[in-house]
Amino acid sequence: EMDNAWTAVDDYLIERLVPEDEALAETRRSSAETVTPGIDVTANMGAFLALLVQISGAKRVLEFGTLAGYSSIWMARAMDDDGAVVTLDIDPAAAQVARRNFTAAGVAERVHVRVGPALESAQMLVEEQEEPFDLVFIDADKANNPHYLEASLTLSHPGTVIVIDNVVRGGAVVDEDSTDPDIQGIRTLMDRIETDERLTATALQTVGLKGWDGFLLARVN
Ligand code: SAM
Secondary structure (H helix, E strand, O other), X not given: OHHHHHHHHHHHHHXXXXXXXXXXXXXXXXXXXXXXXXXXXXXXXHHHHHHHHHHHOOOEXXXXXXXXXXXXXXXXXXXOOOOEEEEEEOOHHHHHHHXXXXXXXOOHHHEEEEEOOHHXXXXXXXXXXXXXXXXXXXXXXXXXXXXXXXXXXXXXXXXOEEEEEOOOHHHHHHOOOOOOHHHHHHHHHHHHHHHOOOEEEEEEEEEEOXXXXXXXXXXXX
C-alpha cells in the first residue's frame, strides 16, 4: 500500500531532519481545540517554509489560515527579532489557541493574529497602508484562493515570494467538471496565474503524511 510507504518515509525524514520541539508538538495537538483540527502542515513542510523565509531574507510574512499557529511558528522562528508575521483566521477559537502557542514557542512578539474573514482582514491591511510583505503563505479556504492571490499581489513588492498550499488534492485539480468549490477555487487560481504577467510560478506535487497533494510557488516580478 503506497500510502503506508509515504507515511513511513515522511516519519523517517521528519525524525532525521526536522524533529519537533515540545512547543511545536503541543501546537499540533492543540488544533483539536479549533473548528478544523488536524489540518496543519507537516513538519517537513513547516521547515520548508522556514527555509524559504531564510533564503529569501523575508522580514515580513503574511499568512492566510492560522489554525493553531503551527506554520506561523516555523516561519517566525526563521526570522530575526525585527521580523513580523501577520496571520489571518476566521475562527476565534483558533486565534486564541494560536496566541497561547506563540507565547510557548517564544515568538509572540513577532506574530500578530487577525480574526475575521481573511479577505476582509487583508482589505484592512491594504486600507491601513501596511508595508508590503516579503513572503505570503496562502493556506485558508481554497475556494477563496483567487481572491487571496489578488489581495496578496496588492500587498507585495517585486521579489515577494508567494506559496499556495494544497493545489493538487489527490489529483482532483484536473477534474474540470468538479463541483467542489475548493477545486474550482484552485482551478480559477491556475487560470489567473497562467495569464498574469506579474507572477512567475511553478507547482510541485507532494506525497507523504497528508497523502497526495502539492504546492504552488510564485515570485512577484
Ligand atoms: N497554516 C496552518 C498551519 O499549517 O498550521 C493551517 C491552516 S488550516 C489548513 C486553514 C485555516 O483557515 C483554518 O484554521 C480555518 O479556520 C481558516 N479559514 C477558513 N476559512 C477562512 C476564511 N474565510 N477566512 C480566514 N480563515 C479561514
